[in-house]
Amino acid sequence: MTTQRPLAAALPAAIAAALAAVIGTGGANVAIAQSSSILLNNDTNTEIVLQDGTSVQVDPVTGNLTATPLDPQACTGTANCDDVQVDITSFSASPTSVSQGGNVSFSWNSRGAWECTGSGLTGTTWNSTGKLPQGNQSVNTGSLSPDDYIADLLCENGPVTDTRQVSFTVVSGGGGGPQNCIDEGRVPPAGLTQDTTALSNIFNQNFSDPTLTWGDVFGGPFPDSGSPYWKTQRDQYISLEFTTAGVPTGTSGRFELNNPQSSFNFGQTLVTFSQCPGDFLDQEDSDCKKLITNGGINWEVTTASGLFNECELEPNTTYYLNALHTTISQPPFQWQCDIPPGTARPADCGDLVTAN
Incomplete structure (x- = not known):
């Protein structure tokens, strides 16, 4: 980022104060480029530590927060990211047996990840990037032939990843559901x-x-x-x-x-x-x-x-x-x-x- 813009100039005061507390800087005139950490306030209170020199930008319209380190592969202040842990704490499919044309619902939770990617089910909406670290997705099986399947989930934070799999079966039914x-x-x-x-x-x-x-x-x-x-x-x-x-x-x-x-x-x-x-x-x-x-x-x-x-x-x-x-x-x-x-x-x- 070529310039440092005061946070208060980019966002309303209440939002600026809340974001300043999350980014964790000490001055009253906080710069968006200041580096420290991002805290995701959820059930697990995930904290993502930023590398020194990380550019943190906030879109005042959408509220999106973007953190770009000087080293795109770095995810913390250490070069090899040994202290970062990405953990998929749960990954499930329901039902585990579905008639062709019915829907199977995937649910997952992870800690320490930026995003997750689904794979293993060619021709379905499960195979895609950009999934949130926690989420639910209903996938139609109309494009899958009757067989046993394994759905893969990969969650990542830079080079640090974790993977999990779940299995389910598509049975013949001509698209009929239960x-x-x-x-x-x-x-x-x-x-x-x-x-x-x-x-x-x-x-x-x-x-x-x-x-x-x-x-x-x-x-x-x-x-x-x-x-x-x-x-x-x-x-x-x-x-x-x-x-x-x-x-x-x-x-x-x-x-x-x-x-x-x-x-x-x-x-x-x-x-x-x-x-x-x-x-x-x-x-x-x-x-x-x-x-x-x-x-x-x-x-x-x-x-x-x-x-x-x-x-x-x-x-x-x-x-x-x-x-x-x-x-x-x-x-x-x-x-x-x-x-x-x-x-x-x-x-x-x-x-x-x-x-x-």
Whole structure:
């Protein structure tokens, strides 16, 4: 860094004071280039010691903190980093047996790492760099053939690394999800695939964020709320996994789809709340399936039955919110966007999605 800018000039006073305490300098006029340590305040209170001469920069807009040592390979004040420890304290996969097309969830925690990298599962979203030192990720197995698999996790701080592995099995199911769903024929419609990146915005621009779980779309676990936009490509459906575990009995809400009133193509959408991914067949509770045009489904977590106009969700149960742009409610299902703004066969179809 060519200049040293006082921290107070770059950030509001409260943020500057807090960051000054973290960086650990003694003067009232703290420079961003000052070196000491960074403390990550979490359950393990991870401390990252910086090499002398490290340039520490704070982006006043995003709040991102970047530390660049003079020696890119150095991670502490010692040249060989012998005193640095990177430790993956836990790494797990759930479930350990999943039907092809279902999702496997990875969870991990580490200490002393800058970032982590996933590998071992070619063709999936697990194989990527830039993962946080602690996190969770749901990975769809649609691209994996039935077999035993080992997922690798590498966490690193400069040249110091730690690795862990977990194993799981993908079983044959034609993309059907849990075995009971396969046995009952509650599998995704033939010829359709899951849209795993369906998020968009009012300007009809695609986002690369995954759309595999309720939290991917609404920002937090069920029943978190929000009003994003999504759209599916031709011959694709959406399936969002969520669980009612920990949700108090009696909790209720509404899932709604409406015309995005923008450059989107728009049409009817068949929606189900099902215990099977990609399942658009009739549900035991008829209120858990609906062909929607500017409307929605009311739901309640309950042990009761026979509720009027409410989809009854059992407590402590995994569900899937399934959505398919179509004009029919019975198989054979076909993707169709029936109210396009200017084309008879649009390539995609979108909605304003609201959960409350």
